[in-house]
Amino acid sequence: METFSSEKKQHLIERIEQRIAQGQMAPVHTLGGRSYTTDQLIDEIKRGTSAGDDLLYQEKKLEDELNRLRQRG
Amino acid sequence: MADESKMMFVRPNTCHDCGNGFYALQHARDYATNLGWNALDFSEELARQQSVFDGLDGNDPLFLYGFGHGNASLYSGQGEPPEIIFTTNQCDKLNNRLIYLLSCLTAIALGPAIIEAGALAYAGFNISWSWIIDPSNPDGTGGDPYEDLYAISMYDSANELWYAVSDGDAFNTAVQRSIDKYTEWIDYWFYENPGAPYSQQCIGILAANRDSLVALYNCEGLEEPLCHTVGCEWTGTECLNPPSANGNGGIPILLAISLITIIGITFFAVQK
Numbered sequence: 001m002e003t004f005s006s007e008k009k010q011h012l013i014e015r016i017e018q019r020i021a022q023g024q025m026a027p028v029h030t031l032g033g034r035s036y037t038t039d040q041l042i043d044e045i046k047r048g049t050s051a052g053d054d055l056l057y058q059e060k061k062l063e064d065e066l067n068r069l070r071q072r073g
Numbered sequence: 074m075a076d077e078s079k080m081m082f083v084r085p086n087t088c089h090d091c092g093n094g095f096y097a098l099q100h101a102r103d104y105a106t107n108l109g110w111n112a113l114d115f116s117e118e119l120a121r122q123q124s125v126f127d128g129l130d131g132n133d134p135l136f137l138y139g140f141g142h143g144n145a146s147l148y149s150g151q152g153e154p155p156e157i158i159f160t161t162n163q164c165d166k167l168n169n170r171l172i173y174l175l176s177c178l179t180a181i182a183l184g185p186a187i188i189e190a191g192a193l194a195y196a197g198f199n200i201s202w203s204w205i206i207d208p209s210n211p212d213g214t215g216g217d218p219y220e221d222l223y224a225i226s227m228y229d230s231a232n233e234l235w236y237a238v239s240d241g242d243a244f245n246t247a248v249q250r251s252i253d254k255y256t257e258w259i260d261y262w263f264y265e266n267p268g269a270p271y272s273q274q275c276i277g278i279l280a281a282n283r284d285s286l287v288a289l290y291n292c293e294g295l296e297e298p299l300c301h302t303v304g305c306e307w308t309g310t311e312c313l314n315p316p317s318a319n320g321n322g323g324i325p326i327l328l329a330i331s332l333i334t335i336i337g338i339t340f341f342a343v344q345k
Contacts (some may be wrong), residue, residue: 019273019274023270024270024271024273024274025271025274026205026206026207026208026223026270026271026274027205027208028203028204028205028278029090029093029203029204029205029206029214030177030201030202030203031094031140031141031142031143031175031176031177031201031202031203032142032143032144032177032178032201033088033089033090033142033155033177034089034201035089035090035214050201051201054200054201054203054281057200057281058203058274058277058278058280058281059277061276061277061280061281061284062273062274062276062277062280064280065259065263065276065277065280066263066273066276069259069260069263069264
């Protein structure tokens with residue numbers, strides 16, 4: 001999995017917080033047996049847990065996909 | 074050789090948040106049954122280690138599709154906490170079979186151990202496979218994800234691999250069909266339903282799930298018909314791993330790096 005610079009990580013966290021504030025983040029369920037409420041999402045990321053890393057990875061993937069789709073038009 | 078007409082489905086329902094996956098695999102089981110497959114349904118209390126081991130010994134299915142919680146080195150089934158079914162040290166019963174585990178992280182160590190134990194092919198994930206449901210869905214994670222606006226996109230993408238196997242596609246083709254289905258659903262959220270509150274979250278999760286799908290193959294020594302079933306490359310005399318083996322093109326990348334290095338050294342020597 002990708003590792004992110006502190007600047008990139010901060011950017012991704014801000015995007016997640018923004019979408020939480022806009023009511024655009026639902027609780028996440030995983031087949032690792034854990035579920036995360038929106039408050040827990042941010043907490044996991046800030047504590048640097050593997051679950052937090054997964055959430056950052058999802059956010060980075062979202063960014064990549066939106067770039068791909070916007071370029072396609 | 075294992076029985077090519079049989080598929081085993083392992084689908085617990087009492088582990089944490091397992092209702093969605095339990096019903097998702099019911100769709101995959103029904104799809105296979107409707108196509109005439111002998112679908113062995115190891116669900117609920119049968120989704121425990123001894124039952125699954127006995128089922129493998131007694132039925133010898135060529136194919137196994139398992140859903141449940143997992144980590145790098147294990148896959149689990151029924152119960153809370155869930156009962157462990159396969160571990161890196163206990164997966165010998167999967168030899169000579171094609172395995173798909175819809176579970177977290179098993180591609181890191183369990184998948185390679187399954188191949189090492191003699192399985193013909195394995196597909197699984199190297200991150201925590203994730204999904205969301207509509208928070209207003211009264212069934213929560215206990216219901217059929219195909220009836221949830223959001224969860225259907227994740228589970229349908231995952232199931233596509235098994236729909237393809239049931240259609241008779243080679244395993245590597247089935248893996249690609251699943252990857253393509255994730256992308257189709259990403260496009261759906263971007264082009265057709267961008268106004269749904271969690272559409273962007275779905276795109277991120279679908280892309281992460283898609284890009285963490287890993288396929289491993291064990292083609293050496295296979296005879297021609299089975300070589301094609303697995304999706305290996307039949308040269309006319311022997312069976313080789315497919316070019317995209319390991320799901321990440323690792324071998325082609327290494328070859329490309331080697332070639333570039335050789336060309337670079339040659340160019341440098343000629344210049345001197």
